[in-house]
Amino acid sequence: MQKDHYKTLGVIDTAEEAVIKAAYKALMQIYHPDRYIVDDDKARATKKTQELNKAYGILSNPKLRKEYDQQRASKKNQYEPEADNVDEEKKKNDVLDENWEIARQFVESLDELYKNLLLLSAELGFTFKLKLLTNKNFDQAKVIAKELENEYLAKYFGPNQDLQLFSKWLLQNKRRDIALEVNKVVNVLGGNYSVKDIIDKFVEKHSLVYTGKKEKFDYYADVKDDASDVSAAINIIGLIFITIIILIFLVVAKI
Numbered sequence: 056m057q058k059d060h061y062k063t064l065g066v067i068d069t070a071e072e073a074v075i076k077a078a079y080k081a082l083m084q085i086y087h088p089d090r091y092i093v094d095d096d097k098a099r100a101t102k103k104t105q106e107l108n109k110a111y112g113i114l115s116n117p118k119l120r121k122e123y124d125q126q127r128a129s130k131k132n133q134y135e136p137e138a139d140n141v142d143e144e145k146k147k148n149d150v151l152d153e154n155w156e157i158a159r160q161f162v163e164s165l166d167e168l169y170k171n172l173l174l175l176s177a178e179l180g181f182t183f184k185l186k187l188l189t190n191k192n193f194d195q196a197k198v199i200a201k202e203l204e205n206e207y208l209a210k211y212f213g214p215n216q217d218l219q220l221f222s223k224w225l226l227q228n229k230r231r232d233i234a235l236e237v238n239k240v241v242n243v244l245g246g247n248y249s250v251k252d253i254i255d256k257f258v259e260k261h262s263l264v265y266t267g268k269k270e271k272f273d274y275y276a277d278v279k280d281d282a283s284d285v286s287a288a289i290n291i292i293g294l295i296f297i298t299i300i301i302l303i304f305l306v307v308a309k310i
Contacts, residue, residue: 082159
């Protein structure tokens with residue numbers, strides 16, 4: 056089976072060019088044969104370096120990346136559970152640690168945002184770190200984290216927020232096996248399904264204790280959704296319109 060180049064670089068498939076480049080540089084610091092610290096495993100480092108070079112060669116070239124994305128389009132929304140690889144994640148974090156440590160001292164909840172994404176996907180967490188460190192937009196950390204999470208959940212578990220919340224709960228509780236089942240159901244049924252029935256069936260099938268409530272501390276509580284912004288704008292326009300009508304009525308009444 057051909058390796059997924061995005062997974063090779065440890066990023067999500069919507070990662071921007073700068074993030075892909077940063078991922079490549081970070082991983083090459085770990086796996087380059089001249090730097091690899093495990094002396095008796097140079098062969099693994101050499102193989103990994105070859106995989107990184109191939110992945111970066113394709114994903115850093117807009118034309119080749121477009122062709123590659125078209126080839127994998129049929130699998131784009133298929134969720135693939137990630138294996139827990141503590142050693143791999145530690146190595147990635149060690150490379151970024153110095154700069155991240157400086158940033159987390161001054162950016163509120165930065166580590167919590169990262170860990171929240173990491174529970175969903177190692178690729179999501181790594182992409183988040185690289186995105187902030189590369190683009191220097193730490194003031195937008197909460198917005199970026201929320202966008203990444205929303206995009207990820209919608210991609211694999213559909214647009215329904217209740218089903219996204221259920222899938223997020225599964226991932227946070229390391230039930231990726233059930234999340235995979237949910238993903239398959241969503242891909243088969245499309246939008247024609249009862250979310251309540253799906254959740255109830257999975258809860259019963261796997262004897263889950265699921266309340267359907269959001270986590271106690273919402274890291275995105277102060278981040279507005281686009282929908283809420285639109286709703287607020289409509290309310291303001293409505294108030295202005297009503298005020299104008301009242302003023303016209305008063306002027307006409309005086310005349």
